[in-house]
Amino acid sequence: MNVIDYFDQARIISMLTRKDRREETLAEFSAKGFQINANTVKFFDAIAPKEANGFPNPGVQGCFLSHLTVLQEAAHLKASNVLILEDDIQFSKHINTYGNQAIESLKKMDWDIAYFGHTLKSTPNDLKWKSVSEPMQLSHFYAINGKAIGKFIQCLTDIKNRPAGHPDGGPMHYDGALNTIMHQNSDIKAYYYSVNLGYQRASKTDLHNLSFFDNYAMFKPMVSMARKVKRKVASMTR
DSSP: OOTTTTSSEEEEEEOTTOHHHHHHHHHHHHHTTOOOOSSSEEEEEOOOOSSOTTSSSHHHHHHHHHHHHHHHHHHHTTOSEEEEEETTEEEOTTHHHHHHHHHHHHTTSOOSEEESSOSSOOOTTSOSEEEOOSOOOOOSEEEEEHHHHHHHHHHHHHHHHSOTTOTTOOSOOHHHHHHHHHHHOTTOOEEEESSOOEEEOSOOOSSSOOOTGGGOGGGHHHHHHHHHHHHHHHHHHO
C-alpha cells in the first residue's frame, strides 16, 4: 500500500488562485502513480482572509486556518487518520520504495502525528520512524491519527484565540503551532521518518514577501524557467 492510499482521508491545501500549483501537483502525483479522486484524496480550497487578526500576516493566518479546518473536517467525517499536504509538495524519488516501507512500519505503531516530509538529516541506511526531539520545520507532508485529531483541534483553537505574544502561544505560523503543541503535551506520540519523503517544490510563495524578480512581470518567464529547472534537478537527486 502506498503512502497516499493508506490514509482514510488525504487533503492537499491549495489556493484557488494558484492554478499553476494545482497543475504542478497533479503532474507530481501522476508521475509517482498516485491518484487524486473525489472521495478520499482531494484538494482543499485554502482559506484566504484579508486581515492578519494577530497572525504575522493574512497569508499565515490563512495557512493556519486551512490546516485547522482540514482537521475539523476529518473529525466530522470520523476519519481513522488524515494525511495533509500542501500544493508545493515534491515527492522524493524514493517515495514508492521507502514510502511503502514507512507505511508498513507505521501500521504497527502507536502514533499521533507523523512527518513524512521534514528538513532533518536523512539516514537511508537506517530506515525507521524516529521520535521528534527537536522543533520540526515545515508542515507540507504529515499525518495525524484519528485518536489525536480532537486534541490537535482544541490546542490549535486555543492558540488561535489567544492574544498575540501570549506566554502559552498565540497566533503564529502553523509549523510553530504544531511544535508548541508537541512541546506542551509530552503525551503526544510524534515521529518523523528517517528519510525525507517530500520536499517543498520551488514556486512563488503565498506567505512571505515576494522576491524582487516575482514583483516584476518582465522577469516572470525567466523566474518560471529557473524554477522548472530547479524542480527537475531536485526530482533526480533527492
